[in-house]
Amino acid sequence: MKALKIKALKIPEATIIRLSVYSRYLDYLVKKGVATVSSGEIAEGVNSSPAQVRKDLAYFGEFGTRGVGYNVQNLHKEILNILGLEQKWGVIIVGGGNLGTALTQYKGFQERGFVIKAIFDNDEDKIGTKLGDIPIYAVSEMEEYISKEKIKMAIVAVPSRYAQEVVNKLVEADIKAIMNFAPRVITVPKEIELRNVDLAVNLEVLTFNLKNKN
């Protein structure tokens, strides 16, 4: 008896991250006016291998032409689609300190279609003011704002000791995805997407390598 083969193929996270890198390189090629590109050329441009590039793309479809390569504009568009970047995403930032402020103005988010809509903080001096165009509200107003504005994504840039508490509030407010900068183990229900960005760990990998490779 042959079981119906359902393609429940799991896509490695490394693949998603590489797709993001490919899309930036393709963006560069589009601007340069290049029409066609091979997996080998992409690999060279992003320090990968041709097989890896083709494998990553193969999870999602057949985007190339044998003997020819890939249409640059088309592949670029396809990858942005795969990543969910065919639309703009409204994002809120919790925490209006140095990091939150820097992230609010970070060009790299805007370039990829992420729009910071508001900052939430508990500092009375900041509440009611604006950072450039972006309003700063009290954390107590967060749940209502999320619901009213249908916000799906939040960035948590508060001191570590408040991070879990803030995340709990976000979950209650029905946020779908959280990018957390606090170097703490944070717990969320399994249906919530959580990504931890630990800045210090990155330096620690470097010190480990300095100490051991040399």
Add this chain to the structure above:
Amino acid sequence: MKALKIKALKIPEATIIRLSVYSRYLDYLVKKGVATVSSGEIAEGVNSSPAQVRKDLAYFGEFGTRGVGYNVQNLHKEILNILGLEQKWGVIIVGGGNLGTALTQYKGFQERGFVIKAIFDNDEDKIGTKLGDIPIYAVSEMEEYISKEKIKMAIVAVPSRYAQEVVNKLVEADIKAIMNFAPRVITVPKEIELRNVDLAVNLEVLTFNLKNKN
């Protein structure tokens, strides 16, 4: 003929990252006054598995006692040592914009023993001023500063189009490790440690998952 078996065991980067997470949890246990901990308890504290914890530690030695577990203080110290954090590390930041400024004052670096020593920028209005205690110098002074102060690590927080150029200067100045925030493919000689932190990619992994898992 039996070849001499040299233990050139390669340690997964994922292990290093987890060690960093373990060390933070152990720090918490130290402060809580806990004396002994098992691999199972660590695993629970950091969302991992007991086997993973023991495997990660086994790359570096035998730190526990069978039937008992690990001495919290000792294990904490051992892991910091493995990561190279038994010493303080002087770090410079290139780029005094929003992100560079935020990173300069980021507590998470200080807590782990990273000391930001100086910022380098090309903005005439900033050069010669200070950000808190941290002096801002011209990029033209960078090479001399690195050599004089024996700086090993640098953080690159300049606009993407300048990133490779800045990295080249750092390499010439004999820097050993670079943490790069520019979302560009950066090339360095193989003896230089390079780590790319791409903030937008993290949001893109979230949008991908939002789009596909739900």
Add this chain to the structure above:
DNA sequence: TAGATTGTTAATCGATTAACAATC
């Protein structure tokens, strides 16, 4: 047609998980 390059399958490599003897 000949040359090039894809999409895909098979082989390899590496990391995680499970199992268990060692031992406190």
Add this chain to the structure above:
DNA sequence: TAGATTGTTAATCGATTAACAATC
């Protein structure tokens, strides 16, 4: 001694790389 937990080996799982038929 009995129970607990480590350190380590073996089994499994997953991701990368290599190879090649398909095909432009």
